[in-house]
Amino acid sequence: MSDWADLTTGKRIKHLRGSDLTQQGLADASGLSLALVQKAEQDRGELSVGSLLKLAHALNTDVAVILGQQAPRRGMDSGTRAAVRRLSDAVHDSALGVWDGAEEPSGLRELSTMHDRVCASYWRGDYEEFSRLVAKVLPEGRVRYGQAAGYERERLGSVLASTYQFASSAAILLGRRDLALSALTSARHLAENSGDEVLSALLESTLSWIYLRSARLSRAVAVAEQAALRIEPSFSRASRPQLLAYGRLMISAAVAASRGGNAASADDYLSQAHAAAARLGGDEALFGTHFGPTAANTEAVGIAVALGNHGRALRLAAHTELPPSMPKLARNRYKLDVALAQCAAGLHDQAGDTLIEVGLDAPEWVRHQALPGVIGKRLAKVSTTRVRRISEVIGVPLLA
Structure with missing residues (x-):
């Protein structure tokens, strides 16, 4: 573990707050009470995911940094840092029309094929491969887009908008909110020009997620x-x-409402998502976005967990089947929700096993998630030895 991981959560919060920001200032900036901030810095009691999100936003950092899974600024390994740099260069250079290619840019067919590979690498959690592919599609595609007309320009606009959307999603996962917003701004502009209202709508689900990760819950719902x-x-x-x-937008609204503790709204949005999924009759993907009965069912588990209905979450999980076609990241995000519910229900051995499954299946992705740290803290109340072993197996620091 790094020195940062060896600190307690309270000491990390105090360090991030620094001497320029008082505890009252942090309380005001986060929307939390002064008493809660004081308890957090003194390591008295356990912070909810909602409070962690608000503190991370106020401290201009990521939840994973507060929990010790990443150190400030240089918490990523060299490969992930390089991936972030490639993503940033691709997003900004392409928006400025910069491309150093020695020949004519690829056409629609080649760029569409590359876009499909972008989708696949994102859902695998392979950020290094993902960033290399994005660095090819965006700068080259923007040059081709500027040369194209008619149908080719319209379709290229959709391919580029979707690629920018994936870049935005990866950036927010990696704790780079400004980069996520920059990529999404380019995506929205291209989608508007393409006239594809469905793609434009799907981009808003990503914006909602950015607001959710920034603890702006009412904005995420709206x-x-x-x-x-x-x-x-x-x-x-x-x-x-x-x-x-x-359906995907209703899921986004339901998740954000549940994080704010609004059970009635979350249930209403979720029922609309289930209705759309039932009408579809099966799982489908469009521009790399997945929705259908599987998504509606698995997200229902996460929403129940967020609302504190852990028994309901486990009952739903018991009747939820994960098809082989379910993307790896979606499958593992769902399993983290299940592990959290298992912890709350006292099923500590099962929760530990579930966490190990996730860590082994998506080792790079799991390092950038907040929930493993939350689950680890809860399991440590029963057995710190068990948590240390899990930490060694999955390569993620779970104990301070």
Whole structure:
């Protein structure tokens, strides 16, 4: 473990706050009470995920940094830091029209094939490969886009917008909010020009997620709800792309509402998502975004966990089947929710086994997630030895 990981959570918060920001200032900036900030810095009691999100936003950092899974600024390994640099260069250089290619840029067919590989590497959690592919598609694609006309320009716009969306999603996972917003700004502009209302709607689900990760929960709900209203289908006449986008946006709204503790709104949004999934009748993907019965069922588990309904979460999980086609990251994010519910229900051995499954299946991705640290702290109340062993197996520091 690094020196940063050896500190307690309270000491990390105090270090990040520094001498320029008082405890009252941190309370005001985060929207938490002064008493809660004081307890957090004194390591008295356990912080909820919602409070961790608010503190991370106020301290201009990521939850993983507060929990000791990443050190400030240089917490990533060299490969991930290089991936972030490539992503940043690709997003900004392409927006400025910079490309150093020695020949004509690739055409629509080649760029579309490369986009499919971007999607696949993202859902595997392979950020190094992902960043290399994005660094090819965006600068080269923007040059080709500027030369194209008619159908080719329209389709290239969609390919580029979707690639920028994936770059945005990866950036927020890696704790780079400004880069995520820059990429999404380019994506929205291209989607508007392409005239694809479904793609534009799907981009708003990513914006909602950025607000969620920034602890701006009411804004996250509003963005998803407003986008859903613009595309809301008549279920008897809706196209499948409309149903997919609408369902995904309802999931985004439900997740954000649940993080704010609004059970009634979360249930209402979730019921709309289930209705869209039932109408689809199966799992589908569009522009690399997945939705269908599997997504509705697995997200329902996470929403129940966020609302503190751990028994309900486990009952739902017991009746949820994960198809082989489910993307690796989506599958493992769901398993972290299950592990959290298992902890709350006293099923500590099962929770530890689930955490190991996730760590071995998605080793790079799991290092950038907050929940392993939360789960580790709860398991440590039963057995610190067990948690240290899990930490060694998955390569993630779980104990201070």
